[in-house]
Amino acid sequence: MTDLKKLYEAVVNGDAKAAHAITQQALAEGVDPLVLVNQHMIPAMDEVGRRFEASEYFVPELLIAARAMKSALDLIRPLLVARGDKPVGRVAIGTVKGDLHDIGKNLVASLLEGGGFEVIDLGVNVPPEKFIETVREKQANIVAMSALLTTTMPAMKTTIDALKQAGVRNQVKVLVGGAPITEKYAEEIGADGYSENAVGAVALAKKVVAA
Amino acid sequence: MNSRERVLAHLEGRPVDRLPLMPITMMFACAQIGARYRDYCCDYRVLAEGQIQTAGSFGFDYVNTMSDPAREAADCGARVEYFDSQPVALVEDDALLADKKRLATLKIPDPLGGGRMHNGIKAVALLKERVGREKIVEGWVEGPIAEGADLRGINTLMTDFFDDPAFVRDLFDFVVELELRFAREQVRAGADVIGVGDAAASLVGPQVYAEFVWPAEKRLVAGIQEMGAKVRLHICGNTRRILNGMGRLGCEIVDLDSLAPLAEARREMGPNQVLLGNLNPVTVLRNGTPEQVTGAVAQCHQDAGSRFIVGAGCEVPRDTPPENLRALCAYAHQHKP
Ligand code: B1M
Numbered sequence: 202m203t204d205l206k207k208l209y210e211a212v213v214n215g216d217a218k219a220a221h222a223i224t225q226q227a228l229a230e231g232v233d234p235l236v237l238v239n240q241h242m243i244p245a246m247d248e249v250g251r252r253f254e255a256s257e258y259f260v261p262e263l264l265i266a267a268r269a270m271k272s273a274l275d276l277i278r279p280l281l282v283a284r285g286d287k288p289v290g291r292v293a294i295g296t297v298k299g300d301l302h303d304i305g306k307n308l309v310a311s312l313l314e315g316g317g318f319e320v321i322d323l324g325v326n327v328p329p330e331k332f333i334e335t336v337r338e339k340q341a342n343i344v345a346m347s348a349l350l351t352t353t354m355p356a357m358k359t360t361i362d363a364l365k366q367a368g369v370r371n372q373v374k375v376l377v378g379g380a381p382i383t384e385k386y387a388e389e390i391g392a393d394g395y396s397e398n399a400v401g402a403v404a405l406a407k408k409v410v411a412a
Numbered sequence: 413m414n415s416r417e418r419v420l421a422h423l424e425g426r427p428v429d430r431l432p433l434m435p436i437t438m439m440f441a442c443a444q445i446g447a448r449y450r451d452y453c454c455d456y457r458v459l460a461e462g463q464i465q466t467a468g469s470f471g472f473d474y475v476n477t478m479s480d481p482a483r484e485a486a487d488c489g490a491r492v493e494y495f496d497s498q499p500v501a502l503v504e505d506d507a508l509l510a511d512k513k514r515l516a517t518l519k520i521p522d523p524l525g526g527g528r529m530h531n532g533i534k535a536v537a538l539l540k541e542r543v544g545r546e547k548i549v550e551g552w553v554e555g556p557i558a559e560g561a562d563l564r565g566i567n568t569l570m571t572d573f574f575d576d577p578a579f580v581r582d583l584f585d586f587v588v589e590l591e592l593r594f595a596r597e598q599v600r601a602g603a604d605v606i607g608v609g610d611a612a613a614s615l616v617g618p619q620v621y622a623e624f625v626w627p628a629e630k631r632l633v634a635g636i637q638e639m640g641a642k643v644r645l646h647i648c649g650n651t652r653r654i655l656n657g658m659g660r661l662g663c664e665i666v667d668l669d670s671l672a673p674l675a676e677a678r679r680e681m682g683p684n685q686v687l688l689g690n691l692n693p694v695t696v697l698r699n700g701t702p703e704q705v706t707g708a709v710a711q712c713h714q715d716a717g718s719r720f721i722v723g724a725g726c727e728v729p730r731d732t733p734p735e736n737l738r739a740l741c742a743y744a745h746q747h748k749p
Contacts, residue, residue: 215574256653259617261570268571301501304567304615324505351694351729381694 203227205241208273212245213252215265217272224273234277235286238317242270243403246315250400260304263399267311274314288319290410293341295327296379297356302349305379308399309345316403318343329356329363336369343406348379357382358390374409378402415473415547416604422721422749423642423664423686431713432473433744434548434688435723435737436646436667438480438499439730441466453479453500454528456535464543470741474548477535477598478607481554484590485562487527488518500528507565512579520590523597533597540602548605550644551598553591553636555610556584556628563587566612573620584628592635599639605664606636607644614649614669621654626661633661644688648726655680670696670725674715688721691740698729702739709743718749 203226211219227237249266252258258266292313296306303325310320321339323331327346335341344364348354357377364370374393377386387395393409396402413421419432441462442452451458456477463475480499482492490508493501509515523529532552539549554562560583561569572580595606613625633643642664650671651658658666659681666685668677670692677687691697691708700708713720722744728737 256617259620259653260615261573261620262617264567264570265574299498301504303504304570307567351698352731 203230203232205232205237208237208241209245209248212242212266212269212273213248215262215269217265217269220269221272221276224276228276228280234280237273238277238315242273242315246270246312247400250398254398263308264304267308267315270315271311289317289407290343291319291321291339291341292343292345292406293321293323293332293335293339294345294347295323295332296325296347296349297353297360298326298328299356300348300350300353301325302347302379305349305399306347309347309378309402312399312403313345313406316407318403318406329360332360333364333367333369336364336373337367342373342410343376344373345376345378345402345406348377348382351381354379354381354386357392361391374406374412376402376405376409414545416545419473419548419721420604425684425719428749431744431747431749432721433723433741434472434474434550434644434665434721435740436476436478436727437463437466437472438478438727440728440732440737443730444469449497449499450494454494454531456531456538459535460538460542463539467543467547470737471745472547472741474550474605475539475543476550476552476607477532477539477603478552478609479532481558481562481609481611483528483532484554484559484594487521487523487525487529488563488590489521490563502562504565504567507563507568509564509583510568512564512576515579515582515586518586520586520593523594529594529597532594533601536598536603537601544602549603550605550607551595551601551603551641552607552609553595553598553632554587555608555613555625555645555647556587556591556632557612557616557625558610559587559591560584561612566615569612570615573616573624577624580624584624588628588632588635591632595632595636595641596639599636599641603641605642605644607646607667608632608636608663609646609648611646611648613647613654614651614671616654618653618657621657626654626657629661633663637662646726652676659685665721667723668725674712674720678716683717684719686719686721687716688723689716690723690725693724693726693729693732697724697736697740698732700736702735705736705739706743709740713743713747720749 208223376394377392394405396405482500486492491503491506644665645663646667668689
């Protein structure tokens with residue numbers, strides 16, 4: 202039997218090759234793919250997030266850990282689809298209009314995928330229309346926005362207003378994050394939730410889809 | 413003593429009449445003259461006008477040519493995007509060195525070849541001609557990890573440290589050479605100080621910093637000092653874990669962002685390092701009151717001690733209330749080190 206603790210370690214250490222190999226072996230042995238995700242990979246990313254908050258890990262370590270998780274997910278996702286498991290939700294994520302910062306947004310996107318969401322990454326400098334189009338055409342039920350600049354924070358409100366105007370605000374939960382954003386700001390602009398970091402964003406997304 | 417004399421004396425540890433004042437303004441300076449930011453980035457005359465007007469009306473001790481991170485990369489052939497009211501930006505999806513093999517054939521562009529670097533050099537020359545006797549003229553180059561990120565794509569570079577250390581070293585060698593050539597022409601054009609902006613350094617931890625970034629920064633700083641210019645190091649973001657290394661670079665000025673406490677920097681860098689900064693540009697300078705600004709800068713002064721230059725943690729935001737910036741400036745104008 203594969204030692205599944207090694208999967209946890211591979212993700213924490215950002216070893217994509219090992220994560221892939223262990224996952225492959227475990228699946229061949231008949232381990233339930235959801236066990237791999239929920240009992241080993243998600244706890245590993247939680248630990249990575251904790252180390253980041255504690256300044257033991259930095260952005261490079263975060264990115265290689267997320268990559269290791271993805272390399273395992275690449276094997277797992279098709280299996281879940283084949284057996285008819287539905288994604289927890291479908292997220293349209295992007296950095297708002299005028300803003301080109303994407304490191305944080307990319308991390309949030311990776312962790313949401315790890316958490317069982319289908320993620321449609323719209324990239325950076327995303328205009329409100331693009332979010333609306335994705336909600337309409339791809340039936341996204343979460344819109345997640347990132348902003349790193351004080352000058353682009355207002356684009357979150359503009360986007361929420363545009364979702365209302367387009368008549369799709371009720372179909373989606375809107376989540377926001379990024380360094381200058383606060384809980385209070387999220388409330389003011391009528392978002393459904395705010396998370397300070399990427400690990401929290403997954404818990405938040407799960408909470409709002411369950412509500 | 414005029415502004416230029418004041419800053420130079422302070423850097424040399426000689427007595428000065430009051431604290432030097434060197435906040436970073438880019439979009440704010442552009443807004444002061446009602447110009448488009450696109451033009452501020454692309455036309456050295458607009459930049460010089462914005463700097464001279466702003467430095468004049470607020471009583472800064474210097475002018476500076478920084479506008480956006482993309483001058484060197486654009487001249488190397490990287491795809492950049494121009495906006496009317498925002499800094500020129502790299503198109504990361506289409507990074508010049510998306511294919512690492514391209515580095516082997518990449519040539520360092522001539523800084524005087526009529527490109528964006530040349531424009532920056534002309535800005536230095538014009539500032540020198542118009543206010544260079546009175547004020548410090550500061551040029552600008554990107555640091556090794558910032559420029560490496562511009563050429564390679566920042567998300568990719570972050571993983572290169574683990575995947576291909578040899579490539580990172582080659583990339584940083586290229587970048588240091590590029591930046592030294594750019595710096596040399598700025599010094600020739602009259603820059604007293606060269607600012608080195610290495611924003612992405614705050615994203616890596618102490619090990620990656622010590623192994624890859626510090627040695628490249630050290631070569632860059634030493635090279636600029638050999639040209640006879642002084643160096644102002646600025647790293648945006650949280651640099652608490654790398655303060656010690658930053659101090660050992662031997663820069664004349666270490667300019668800190670608000671996330672790195674000055675008291676901590678003082679402990680890590682010793683009593684002689686000139687520190688610049690670092691009140692929060694957004695929550696205090698832009699969103700606070702003049703009284704809050706005065707309180708915050710007084711605290712910075714206390715934490716940094718006498719080897720201190722007044723400034724904000726990073727760029728003064730475009731829509732900062734002028735009375736708040738005036739409060740920052742007044743502190744420098746009214747206090748001795
Ligand atoms: C549900 O949805 C959610 C939930 C959670 C979410 C979420 C969404 N999004 C994020 N989260 C959360 O989860 C993540 C993981 O825990 C976290 O994400 P973060 O994104 O916060 O954290 C990342 C993991 C790491 N952090 C980062 O990636 C940002 C790092 C710093 C150094 C930074 C970088 C790298 C860059 N920059 Co820029 N940059 C700075 C930053 C200073 C600093 N060190 O903080 C900051 C953000 N930049 C700033 C500025 C001013 C600028 N930048 C600019 C450009 C750039 C680069 C292109 C050079 C580069 C970005 C490259 C890229 N591809 O992302 C310019 C603007 C360009 C534009 N239009 O966007 C420019 C205007 C500079 C200029 N004059 O050229 C400052 C913003 C000031 C302000 N408050 O307005 C800044 C704080 C630096 C400073 N001290 O002044 C959480 O916030």
